[in-house]
Amino acid sequence: MARDVYGRRRDNRHRSRSRPPSRSGVGGEGGTAGGIHPNAGAQAIVASLPVPPGATKAQVARGERVFLGQEGGGTCEGCHGSNAKGTPLAPDLTSGKWLWGDGSLAAITRTIADGVPNPKNYRSAMPPMGGAELSHADLKAVAAYVWALGHQKVH
Ligand code: HEC
Numbered sequence: 001m002a003r004d005v006y007g008r009r010r011d012n013r014h015r016s017r018s019r020p021p022s023r024s025g026v027g028g029e030g031g032t033a034g035g036i037h038p039n040a041g042a043q044a045i046v047a048s049l050p051v052p053p054g055a056t057k058a059q060v061a062r063g064e065r066v067f068l069g070q071e072g073g074g075t076c077e078g079c080h081g082s083n084a085k086g087t088p089l090a091p092d093l094t095s096g097k098w099l100w101g102d103g104s105l106a107a108i109t110r111t112i113a114d115g116v117p118n119p120k121n122y123r124s125a126m127p128p129m130g131g132a133e134l135s136h137a138d139l140k141a142v143a144a145y146v147w148a149l150g151h152q153k154v155h
Contacts, residue, residue: 049148052105055140062138063145072138075130084149090122094149103150109143 046061066074068082079090086092091099099120101107115128129139 046145048152049145050151050153052144052147052151055105055144055147059141059144060148063141063143063148066134066138066142067145072134072142073132074134074138074142075132076142079126079130084146089124090126093146094152096150096152098150103147105143105147108146108150109139112143112146113139 046064049060051057051060062071065071067076067080067084069075069077077084079087080093081087081090084093096103098107100111100116112130112134113128115130116126119125134142
């Protein structure tokens with residue numbers, strides 16, 4: 001009987017720990033990994049994104065932060081939107097359809113590096129690197145993130 005009660009308590013603790021937003025309810029157990037990331041929801045999405053051949057999950061995760069302007073001075077979200085689903089200034093990058101190139105990591109990297117001087121569907125150009133001075137590592141990371149957005153099973 002004692003065993004049964006113990007088992008249930010353990011189960012409850014695991015459940016409440018695996019729910020990042022409910023920090024207040026956990027009380028003394030706060031302060032662990034859940035507290036570090038202000039955007040836990042976005043991190044969870046990154047964890048479920050595919051990883052392009054030749055890149056790493058860490059690059060995809062960093063690429064999201066560059067995209068959102070949290071690292072490396074990226075400006076992508078200003079035009080493409082924080083969810084990358086497009087704004088009146090720039091297209092949806094999550095549809096899996098590409099206006100420029102074949103959707104490969106190499107093609108996406110090139111488009112980001114060069115920008116789009118003559119957009120097909122939008123009035124204003126995308127400057128090279130979106131107008132930011134991305135390091136080579138951040139360019140590769142943000143390209144991996146955009147590739148991942150376009151290759152999700154469910155979008
Ligand atoms: C000033 C607005 C602006 C910024 C900032 C910007 N883009 Fe763009 N982006 C555009 C426009 C406009 C297009 C071209 C759409 C067209 O051809 O109709 C585009 C196209 C693209 C494409 C090609 C999409 C396709 O369908 O082939 C990618 C990839 C892309 N942007 C990624 C990025 C990334 C990554 C960043 C940040 C480093 C970024 N963009 C920053 C405006 C912007």
